[in-house]
Amino acid sequence: MDIYLIKDYFRIDGLCGRVVEEEYSQDCIKYDSVIGLVGAKNEYVSFQVVIDSAGEKVDNFKIDLSDLSGPGSISNSAYEVYIEWFHKINGKYIPDALIPYDKTDFKFRIPLDEKYLKDQKAGALWIDLYIPEDAPAGDYTGKLRVSADNFSKEFEVRVKVHDIALCSESKVFADLNAYADSISHVFPHLAQNPNRYTDGSYFEVEREFYRLAYEHRCVFHHLPYKHSGAVVESYAPELEGEGLDIRVKSWDIYDRHFGPLLDGSAFKGCKRGSAPVQFMYLPFNFCWPADYVKWGKKGYRTEFRRIMKEFTRHFEEKGWTNTYMELFFNHKKRYRYFPFDGDETRFQEDAVIFEIFHEYVRDIFEETKAKFIFRTDSSWSYGLHLHDKYIDICNMWVVGGSIFSWFPEGPRMMQERNNIVFIYGGIPRGMAENLQSLFFWPVRAVMLDIDGFTLWNSTGFGTQDPLETPYGNGNTIYWYPGSYFGYNLPIPSIRLKALRNYVQMADMMKMTKGTWMLDEIKDMINRFYNADEKFWWREKPELLNTPPHTWTNQKLSDATAGYRKPKESPALAERMKTETLKIITSGR
Amino acid sequence: MNKAPRVLDIDNIARIGLMYLDGDLVENVMLDKLSLDYDDVTYNHEQFYELKSALTKTERINPDLDITAVLWQLRPDNDQLAVPIICGNAFPEEGWEITLVNPEMDRVFKTGESCVKKRSDTCSSHYYAVRNSDNAIVAVLELLVGRGYRKDI
Numbered sequence: 001m002d003i004y005l006i007k008d009y010f011r012i013d014g015l016c017g018r019v020v021e022e023e024y025s026q027d028c029i030k031y032d033s034v035i036g037l038v039g040a041k042n043e044y045v046s047f048q049v050v051i052d053s054a055g056e057k058v059d060n061f062k063i064d065l066s067d068l069s070g071p072g073s074i075s076n077s078a079y080e081v082y083i084e085w086f087h088k089i090n091g092k093y094i095p096d097a098l099i100p101y102d103k104t105d106f107k108f109r110i111p112l113d114e115k116y117l118k119d120q121k122a123g124a125l126w127i128d129l130y131i132p133e134d135a136p137a138g139d140y141t142g143k144l145r146v147s148a149d150n151f152s153k154e155f156e157v158r159v160k161v162h163d164i165a166l167c168s169e170s171k172v173f174a175d176l177n178a179y180a181d182s183i184s185h186v187f188p189h190l191a192q193n194p195n196r197y198t199d200g201s202y203f204e205v206e207r208e209f210y211r212l213a214y215e216h217r218c219v220f221h222h223l224p225y226k227h228s229g230a231v232v233e234s235y236a237p238e239l240e241g242e243g244l245d246i247r248v249k250s251w252d253i254y255d256r257h258f259g260p261l262l263d264g265s266a267f268k269g270c271k272r273g274s275a276p277v278q279f280m281y282l283p284f285n286f287c288w289p290a291d292y293v294k295w296g297k298k299g300y301r302t303e304f305r306r307i308m309k310e311f312t313r314h315f316e317e318k319g320w321t322n323t324y325m326e327l328f329f330n331h332k333k334r335y336r337y338f339p340f341d342g343d344e345t346r347f348q349e350d351a352v353i354f355e356i357f358h359e360y361v362r363d364i365f366e367e368t369k370a371k372f373i374f375r376t377d378s379s380w381s382y383g384l385h386l387h388d389k390y391i392d393i394c395n396m397w398v399v400g401g402s403i404f405s406w407f408p409e410g411p412r413m414m415q416e417r418n419n420i421v422f423i424y425g426g427i428p429r430g431m432a433e434n435l436q437s438l439f440f441w442p443v444r445a446v447m448l449d450i451d452g453f454t455l456w457n458s459t460g461f462g463t464q465d466p467l468e469t470p471y472g473n474g475n476t477i478y479w480y481p482g483s484y485f486g487y488n489l490p491i492p493s494i495r496l497k498a499l500r501n502y503v504q505m506a507d508m509m510k511m512t513k514g515t516w517m518l519d520e521i522k523d524m525i526n527r528f529y530n531a532d533e534k535f536w537w538r539e540k541p542e543l544l545n546t547p548p549h550t551w552t553n554q555k556l557s558d559a560t561a562g563y564r565k566p567k568e569s570p571a572l573a574e575r576m577k578t579e580t581l582k583i584i585t586s587g588r
Numbered sequence: 589m590n591k592a593p594r595v596l597d598i599d600n601i602a603r604i605g606l607m608y609l610d611g612d613l614v615e616n617v618m619l620d621k622l623s624l625d626y627d628d629v630t631y632n633h634e635q636f637y638e639l640k641s642a643l644t645k646t647e648r649i650n651p652d653l654d655i656t657a658v659l660w661q662l663r664p665d666n667d668q669l670a671v672p673i674i675c676g677n678a679f680p681e682e683g684w685e686i687t688l689v690n691p692e693m694d695r696v697f698k699t700g701e702s703c704v705k706k707r708s709d710t711c712s713s714h715y716y717a718v719r720n721s722d723n724a725i726v727a728v729l730e731l732l733v734g735r736g737y738r739k740d741i
Contacts, residue, residue, distance in 0.1 A: 179741075226740040228677055293641045334629050335684045335741065336675040339636035347630060552625070 001053050001151040005031040005144075008046035008126075008501060009435050009570035011494060014086035014093030017052040017122035021434050027571040036158045038578060041165040042133040042272060043504050046497060047157075048084070051110065051148050052122040058110040062147040063101075063125065068159060070140030078132060083108050084124040084494065085480075086117055088469045089432050093117065096431045096493045097467065097480040098126050106485040110148075116467055126494060129159065130271050137163035162581050164508070168272040171510035172445045173452030174218040174503045175279070175398075175422055176478055178459040180225075180232040183209065186461045186481040189488050197234040203257055207266050208489040209459070210277060212479060215270050216492065216500035217507065219279050220458070223328075227335045229287025236283035239307065242291065243299045248310050255318075262320040276322040282372075284308065284327055286338055304360050312368035324420070326375040326396060327361060329353065346380040347549045351390065358393045373420070379403045380548035386410055396420040398454050401444070402560045406544065408537040411449045424454035430475035435498045435570045442499075442506030443525060443576075447536050498573075505577050508584065517587040524579045529566055538563065597650060598731055599702070602716045605646030605657065605729060611720035613638055614659060614727045618673050621664050636674065643676040646731070656680065656732040656739075659718065662689060662697060673727070678738035680730055681707060696728050710734040 006012070010028040011020040019025040030050075039045040051058065063081060068074040082098035083106065099106050111120035144155040184190040187205055196202040206222065213220035224235030234257045240249040258280070260266035267274040286292055290303035315321065329342025333350070340350035358374060365372045374393060378385060379400030385391060386407055397414065401423040404410060414421045423444070429437050441453045460476025467484060470477050478499070482491040512518040526532060541559040543551060617635040620628055643657040657676035663669040663686065670689040672680055682690075689697070692705040693715050700717040707713060711734040718727040 226738075228675070228738065228740050230677065230738060230740070293644050295637050295641070333631065334627060335679075336629075336672050338640075339631035339633045346627065349633075549628075553627075 001051075001056065001148060003049065003051050003146050003148060003151065003153045005035045005155055006048050006050060007035075007571075007574060008048060008498065009573050011095050011435075012048070012050050012052075012122055012124050014084075014095060014117065014120045014122050014124070016092075017050075017054070020092060020094055021570055024434070024569040024571065027569045031155070034156045034158060036160070037129070038160045038162070038581060039131050040162050040508060040581070041131050041135055041137075042168060043166040043508075044128050044130050044271075044500060045159065046126065046128050046501060049125040049127065049144075049146055050122060051108075051124065051146070053110045053148065055121045056110070058108075058123070058148045060147070060149050061108040062145075063108075064143075064145040065127075065157075066143040068129075068140040068142035068157065070159075070161070071136035071138035072134075074129075074132065074135055074140055074142075074159070076142070078130045080128040080130070082126040082128075082492070083112070084126055085112065085467065086120060087431065087467065087474065089430075089473050092432075093120060094431050095124055096470075096474060096495060098492050098494060098497070099482070099485050100487070100491060101125070104482065104485045104487045106487075126497060128497065129157075131159070131161055133165050135161050137161050162585055164581070164584055166504055166508055167511055169275070170217055170219075170278065170452075170503070170507060171513075172442050172503055172506040173278065173422065174216075174442065174499055175221055175452055175454040176213050176218045176458035177221045177454055177456050178209075178223065179457070180222045180235060182222075182459040182461065183481075183490075186466065187483055187488060189483070197232075198253065200256070202234070205489060207260065209479065210261055210266060211270065212490055212492055212496070214267050214277070215272075216496050217272075217503040218496070218499065219277065219452075221279060221281060221454075223281050223330055224283045225285045225288065225330070227331060228337050229285045229292065229331065231283045231285075231288050236288060239289055243302055244306075246289065246303045246306050248307065248314070251314060259318070259320075262315075262318070262323055264322075276320065278322075279324045279326060281326050281328055282311070285329060286331055286342065301360055304357075305364065308361055308364050308372075312364055312370050312372055315370035315372075316368060321370045323371060324396065325370065325372045327357065327372065328375040328377070329357075330377075343377050344379055345376075345385075346551075348381065348384070348547070351381065351385070354390055354393050377424075379425075380551060382410075383407055383544055384548065386413060391417060391419070394419070396422075398422045398424055400425045401453075402538075402556075402563065404448070405536065405538045405563075406540050415449075420452075421450040422452045422454045423448070423450060424456055429455065429495070430473035431470070431493075431495060432473050433475075434567075435495070436566065436568050436572060438495060438499050439502045439570075439573050440566055442502045444536070446506050446509045447522060447525060502573060505573070505580060509580055512584060512587070515587065517583050520583045520587075521580055524583065525576065528572055528576055528579075529568070531566075597653065598655070598714050598733060601646060601649045601653075601655065602702070602714065602729060602731055604649060605642060605731075606716060606718065608642040608645065609639060609659070609718055609729060610642075611718050611724075611726045614661075614673075614718050615720050618661070618671075621661070621671075639674050640676070643674060646729075647676045653733050654735075656730075656735065658730040658732065660693060660728040660730060661726070667697070670728075678732075678735075678740060680732060681711075681713065681735070681739065683739070693728055693730075697725060700725055708734075710736070 037045040081101035084095035085097035086093035140159040237254040238249040261277045264274045264276040289307035290300045294300040331342040373395040375396035376394040377398040457476040462471030479490045613635040619630045656678045659674045692703040696715040705713040714731045
């Protein structure tokens with residue numbers, strides 16, 4: 001039996017007790033008596049407890065965490081403990097799902113579960129510590145005692161709190177995208193309930209996704225309609241009439257669904273304070289609220305505009321004026337519902353729809369106090385649209401990262417128009433990947449001077465059992481249903497925790513915007529990646545001399561073939577954070 | 589007792605729908621019939637609107653039946669492959685991609701006679717020939733009934 005602590009950027013293979021990231025195992029330090037953490041106020045810091053029983057069963061387990069004392073006191077209630085659940089990936093037991101230690105009846109043991117993990121030899125716990133915003137800066141220490149059957153061990157936890165408070169609002173938005181309703185089928189109590197959209201049970205579960213995202217400095221983004229244009233029940237208000245008589249019959253279901261997210265009350269109790277969700281999709285699409293049968297006729301425009309106007313008025317009356325409400329068309333013509341692509345326009349003749357809908361909503365969006373915006377997701381045509389009228393038509397751009405890197409002029413041009421820019425795509429992020437693959441996203445947002453990044457699907461559970469081997473090795477899952485553990489809400493993952501920790505660092509970096517410190521930070525990042533400007537901004541390829549509709553996936557792949565993806569030790573995250581804190585504290 | 593009136597209903601719905609589905613528009617609505625890359629699909633926009641509108645109206649004739657209407661064509665280079673060229677309110681059972689033509693649909697393409705493919709005790713696909721102004725069969729109209737949900741991504 002061995003019990004030790006490790007930092008938050010490595011993981012332990014539950015099958016053998018070795019480090020998952022074998023290639024960098026020399027960087028994984030086992031702390032036998034003292035672990036040191038560094039952080040800012042209003043920031044989470046994390047570490048892990050590993051219990052390696054060498055295959056012996058463990059039935060009785062206990063963990064005690066003391067208050068931390070230093071220049072002030074940090075209560076042990078600032079700790080959150082999670083049992084790490086292991087998934088079978090490539091012959092390993094990789095930990096990812098995190099079961100809240102004190103919110104379920106599920107107990108830590110080895111093996112955790114005879115059905116799923118009968119060969120488990122090592123277990124682990126993830127421990128979050130939230131450093132309160134009012135904690136005086138300085139060095140804190142506390143005790144941690146772990147008992148597993150007849151074996152017990154005591155550790156000292158040292159936390160250096162810097163005299164910096166992490167901003168509560170996000171500077172780098174980590175967008176966890178999803179497609180409604182992609183959650184009911186993994187929660188049996190929802191799947192079996194035909195009234196889930198009206199009786200509040202679905203709202204309760206979905207809201208916890210929003211809360212988990214918010215608490216982890218991410219934004220949960222749930223697209224409210226299908227490719228056909230059908231809006232998922234409860235994601236739009238009930239309408240009546242048509243043409244000049246169309247109106248919202250009742251806001252009841254919409255307000256019950258989204259009101260708490262839009263007024264911020266859904267986030268009450270979150271550590272960084274409650275605030276309205278930052279971004280949300282509107283239900284508007286090619287088929288709602290206007291009847292697509294009327295497309296091209298004046299009645300289509302009438303219906304679209306009348307309901308949009310009712311939306312902005314309703315949002316103003318409710319005071320929901322802090323959330324960016326996105327008019328976004330996800331439709332793709334390859335699915336045969338519509339003759340043009342609303343998403344990822346590749347054929348230039350399709351882009352006309354942006355002009356059409358912009359004409360419908362321009363005055364409504366300009367007049368309202370609510371933040372209604374026109375969003376486009378763009379890759380193929382980004383370079384063309386950046387330099388034509390569409391840069392002024394669309395206010396929010398979610399752009400494929402590789403193509404984005406061909407246009408260094410992009411961020412400046414977007415900022416001049418107050419456009420919001422996210423990037424997406426490319427870097428693998430399944431649980432078999434080094435956590436460094438997640439770290440690169442927020443760092444890239446800092447280096448490219450953009451607003452955020454989109455992980456295109458965060459609830460892609462598919463039909464595989466996520467507790468066994470998640471669909472796609474988890475590359476489209478950042479949380480899990482807690483139902484198996486008697487907890488009918490979503491539970492977080494190690495990758496969600498890692499992402500939060502990395503976004504915290506990116507937010508801290510971006511807090512220095514407009515000062516010499518950000519330049520220092522960027523230099524530091526370049527040193528760590530052995531990179532220069534050409535690493536972040538690529539030379540424009542020959543491909544750009546041809547129209548996007550002639551680009552094949554192969555041509556795109558060839559154009560980006562030489563791009564080096566960073567392959568670094570997971571420990572890089574800590575090194576970079578330490579340097580960032582040094583730069584900022586010296587700057588103060 | 590229940591089956592005959594229901595089938596009759598669907599046939600009548602199809603008859604009305606076919607009056608508004610212009611075969612000449614169907615014939616050329618998809619501009620790149622030989623492309624195998626689904627990202628390459630391109631349409632004549634105006635013709636598409638006309639046909640989609642007709643499909644949607646057909647679906648709405650009897651809302652109780654919750655019909656999904658789909659237009660199918662055969663690939664010009666391989667008549668064993670069928671392509672759903674326009675979907676109404678949902679995908680057909682085969683999804684949105686190029687698929688092997690099923691025997692019932694194949695029969696409609698070859699003979700022009702309508703045909704029913706039973707998919708389950710409650711669900712069936714009713715196929716009807718769509719003809720152009722030369723009276724040539726240019727597509728098949730599928731009316732899918734009884735699925736109980738709308739298939740999408």
